[in-house]
Structures are given as structure tokens and as C-alpha cells.
Amino acid sequence: MTIPPDDPFDLIGRLDELIPPNQAGAVSQNNDPLIEIARRITELPRLTLPESSVASIEARLRDAALTLGTPRPRLSRWGRRHILLSTATVMLVTALLWVIFDTDPDDNTNLPISTDTPTLTATATVTASSTVTPTPTFTPSLTSTASVTPPPTITPTPAPVGTLVIEGPVEVVDGTTVVIYDILVQLDPHDPLTPSIRVGDLLHVEGEIGVVGNRIVVLATVTVLIEVEVYISDSGEIFRDDAPCDTPPPAWAPAYRWRARCEGGQPPSEGMGMGDNDD
Amino acid sequence: MATNTTSTLLEGARRREPDAVAELYRLYVQSIARYIGYRIPDATVVEDLTAEVFLRMVEALPRYRPTGAPFEAWLYRIAAAQVANYYRHHQRHPQASLHEAIGSESTPVEFNVQKQQEIHELQSALTNLSDEQRTILFLRFVERKSHQETAHLLGKTVESIATTQHRALKQLAKILGAEKTESPSLSGGAS
Numbered sequence: 001m002t003i004p005p006d007d008p009f010d011l012i013g014r015l016d017e018l019i020p021p022n023q024a025g026a027v028s029q030n031n032d033p034l035i036e037i038a039r040r041i042t043e044l045p046r047l048t049l050p051e052s053s054v055a056s057i058e059a060r061l062r063d064a065a066l067t068l069g070t071p072r073p074r075l076s077r078w079g080r081r082h083i084l085l086s087t088a089t090v091m092l093v094t095a096l097l098w099v100i101f102d103t104d105p106d107d108n109t110n111l112p113i114s115t116d117t118p119t120l121t122a123t124a125t126v127t128a129s130s131t132v133t134p135t136p137t138f139t140p141s142l143t144s145t146a147s148v149t150p151p152p153t154i155t156p157t158p159a160p161v162g163t164l165v166i167e168g169p170v171e172v173v174d175g176t177t178v179v180i181y182d183i184l185v186q187l188d189p190h191d192p193l194t195p196s197i198r199v200g201d202l203l204h205v206e207g208e209i210g211v212v213g214n215r216i217v218v219l220a221t222v223t224v225l226i227e228v229e230v231y232i233s234d235s236g237e238i239f240r241d242d243a244p245c246d247t248p249p250p251a252w253a254p255a256y257r258w259r260a261r262c263e264g265g266q267p268p269s270e271g272m273g274m275g276d277n278d279d
Numbered sequence: 280m281a282t283n284t285t286s287t288l289l290e291g292a293r294r295r296e297p298d299a300v301a302e303l304y305r306l307y308v309q310s311i312a313r314y315i316g317y318r319i320p321d322a323t324v325v326e327d328l329t330a331e332v333f334l335r336m337v338e339a340l341p342r343y344r345p346t347g348a349p350f351e352a353w354l355y356r357i358a359a360a361q362v363a364n365y366y367r368h369h370q371r372h373p374q375a376s377l378h379e380a381i382g383s384e385s386t387p388v389e390f391n392v393q394k395q396q397e398i399h400e401l402q403s404a405l406t407n408l409s410d411e412q413r414t415i416l417f418l419r420f421v422e423r424k425s426h427q428e429t430a431h432l433l434g435k436t437v438e439s440i441a442t443t444q445h446r447a448l449k450q451l452a453k454i455l456g457a458e459k460t461e462s463p464s465l466s467g468g469a470s
Contacts, residue, residue, distance in 0.1 A: 021425035
């Protein structure tokens with residue numbers, strides 16, 4: 001069999017003529033060996049999955065769609081840029097406010113705030129108002145201590161400055177408040193996701209900005225846990241898909257990543273390339 | 280398939296609406312199964328991997344971002360990864376296949392022995408090509424896509440497709456020509 005030194009572009013022209021695209025049907029034999037091989041490829045058996053298999057897979061897909069449920073909204077690239085920009089701006093504003101409040105000598109309500117623990121800020125404000133003003137008639141008792149203990153919920157009284165979107169790692173968790181980039185965030189205590197949030201989680205928060213004392217507080221209206229899938233059952237039970245292998249997921253949780261990690265399955269993925277190295 | 284219909288289905292499938300997922304699946308299941316079956320000579324595995332491709336689709340669709348390439352291209356990439364994983368896990372290389380166990384539009388019984396031998400030779404020769412070369416030949420001559428569609432699906436230019444296709448066909452011609460000279464009994468064949 002002799003192989004003529006064909007021009008690739010001449011070849012595709014002849015192939016389009018002899019094996020027209022998007023048209024089924026037999027192709028007649030050709031003397032050109034390259035076209036003849038292409039013709040032979042068209043004669044390879046066309047595989048067809050039997051309808052029973054197609055239907056069976058379809059049923060599995062429908063189940064998977066129902067089990068996985070409606071996905072949480074994810075941020076676009078633009079959204080992420082916007083968040084980074086917002087975060088930087090808020091950090092700048094925080095720093096500015098900090099400087100302004102901290103350097104005002106007449107402001108007696110401005111309490112010294114430890115920089116050791118970011119959670120101290122809002123808590124300290126509440127604590128100070130109860131304990132710093134001793135009254136002669138006040139009997140030191142457990143009741144004062146009890147009243148001093150601040151609830152985890154923060155209620156910033158000032159009018160909201162605006163809305164803020166922030167995304168970053170959780171640095172501190174204290175009840176339903178968390179700290180992200182040194183910004184105090186009050187999470188919705190009724191959100192079933194709230195108790196499952198841990199230090200180190202990447203969190204996306206949208207909410208209103210308020211100021212408590214000299215501290216910016218974000219009242220979260222939208223909270224999204226990024227990178228960790230969290231499954232919540234109808235009864236409010238929670239399973240985080242980054243649980244260790246000795247903590248198996250409950251039956252209702254799909255827990256694909258746990259199963260992939262601990263049972264050797266395949267984790268869901270995207271961006272799989274079609275490389276040349278699979279043979 | 281009209282783009283509008285596909286994009287409407289995609290929107291529904293992104294929200295994991297079972298009907299939209301099922302309809303989208305029905306649109307592409309046979310071509311994806313053919314693509315996998317073209318590489319793996321085991322009907323059960325073809326069915327399993329086809330299911331796996333579409334399960335991945337359901338899981339990953341919310342993260343799918345249209346790039347301008349057809350949606351089908353994304354499915355082919357998932358399928359390619361599945362095939363690669365399969366061979367990686369099984370530590371073996373693609374083999375020639377007649378797809379005996381899978382239904383085909385052409386009934387193998389109709390082929391005579393020589394014809395089947397030719398098919399076997401061709402399939403063996405195809406395993407010597409790169410994955411990209413095989414994918415191009417598959418899309419153009421099995422799926423009967425145009426060169427433009429093939430280029431679009433693979434994110435390449437028509438020029439690149441033309442060159443790769445030309446090289447692949449020449450390589451096949453060389454392999455098959457060599458086989459025929461090395462084993463004349465194959466070309467002589469029973470008739």
C-alpha cells in the first residue's frame with residue numbers, strides 16, 4: 001500500500017466530499033489509502049446502549065439529582081474579585097475607625113481592647129458596662145456575674161452602614177459569632193449551618209455592617225461554607241463531608257467525599273483534561 | 280440540537296431538576312457510550328463508565344462554566360478522564376474490541392469472517408494512535424461530525440485537526456500496510 005504525500009487541507013476537502021459530515025450511510029470504496037482507511041472507520045460497528053441500560057442509568061441520575069438537591073449558589077470570578085476588594089476596603093475602614101476611636105482622649109467609652117483574641121471586642125464592650133460601674137448598693141453576687149456573661153449574640157444598635165460581602169477563613173468561633181479577617185461576624189443562630197462552622201473553614205458571608213463600640217460587626221444574612229460540603233437532614237441533623245474515616249456519615253447523607261476518601265471511591269471533580277497519555 | 284434547548288436544559292439540570300437532568304442525559308448518552316465503547320472492549324464497563332460520566336455531570340453541573348465550547352465537549356472530557364482512570368486502575372492498555380456484547384446498528388453476524396478480521400485489524404491499529412488522534416477520528420468518522428465541529432469540540436483550530444487527522448490516517452495506513460505485508464494470510468482471508 002503506497003501512501004501519497006497528501007496535503008492535510010486537500011485531504012479534508014476530499015474527505016468532506018466523500019464522507020460528508022452529519023450524514024449517515026455507506027461510503028463507497030476509494031483508491032486513496034487514507035480515504036479508504038477513513039471509510040473503514042465509518043464502517044466500525046456503531047455501538048448502542050440498550051434501552052434497558054439507558055433507562056437504568058436515567059433512574060440513577062434522577063435519584064442523584066434528588067439526593068444532591070438544589071446546589072447552593074456559587075460565586076462568579078467577578079464576585080470573588082468583588083469580595084476581595086470589599087474585604088480590603090472594609091479592613092481599611094476598620095483600621096481607620098480603629099485609629100480614630102483609639103486616639104480620641106475624650107472618649108471614655110472607648111475601652112482598651114486586647115489584640116490577643118479578636119473575639120474580645122464585642123464581648124468586652126458588654127462586660128465593661130456591667131462591671132466597671134460599681135454602686136454602693138450593689139451586692140457582689142453571682143447575679144452580677146451572670147449578667148456579665150455576654151450572650152453569644154451581638155446586637156449592634158447603630159444603624160447599618162451598608163451591606164458587606166466577605167469571604168475568608170474563620171479565625172475564631174464563639175457561639176454564633178465568628179471572626180474573619182479580624183472582622184466580627186454575627187451569624188444567624190437559626191441557620192442550621194451555624195453550629196457546624198469551625199476555625200479554619202472558608203466562609204462566604206453577606207450581611208449588614210454595623211458598629212459596636214469601635215468595632216465593625218457584620219450581621220450575616222447569607223452564609224455559605226466553601227470547600228466543605230455540609231449535609232443537613234430534614235430533622236436538622238448535620239454531617240460535614242470532611243469528617244474523619246472513623247466517623248461514618250449517617251445513612252441520609254450522600255457524603256461523596258467521605259466515601260471517596262474512606263471507601264476508595266471517586267470524588268466528584270471537574271476540569272478533567274483529555275490528555276494523550278491514557279494509552 | 281438547538282442551542283436554546285440545550286441551554287434551557289442546562290439551566291434546569293444545574294438546579295438538579297430530575298426531568299432536565301434526564302433529558303440532557305438522553306441527548307448525549309449514546310454518543311458518550313460510543314466514545315467509551317470505542318476504547319474499552321467490555322460492555323459492562325462501558326455501561327458503568329457511561330453512568331459514571333453522567334453522575335459526575337449531575338454533581339459538577341453547578342460548577343460548570345460555559346467556555347464557548349459545546350456542552351458535549353465537557354462530557355467528552357469527563358468520559359476521557361473516566362477511560363484514563365479505568366486503564367490506570369486496571370493497569371492495562373486499550374485492546375482491540377469488536378464490542379460483541381453491546382448492541383450495534385450493524386449486526387456482527389452479517390459480517391463475513393474477512394470483514395470481521397478487517398475490523399479487528401483496524402481496531403488494533405487504532406490503539407497505536409494517541410488519544411487525541413483517536414478522538415478526532417472518532418468524532419469525524421464515527422460520529423460524522425464536520426471538521427469544524429470536531430475542532431470546536433476539542434477546542435482546536437481546523438488546521439490543527441486537519442494536520443492531526445492526516446498524520447493519524449497516514450500512521451494507520453502504515454500500520455495496516457505493514458501488517459498486511461507481515462501476515463499475508465490476514466489479507467488473503469476466508470471469503
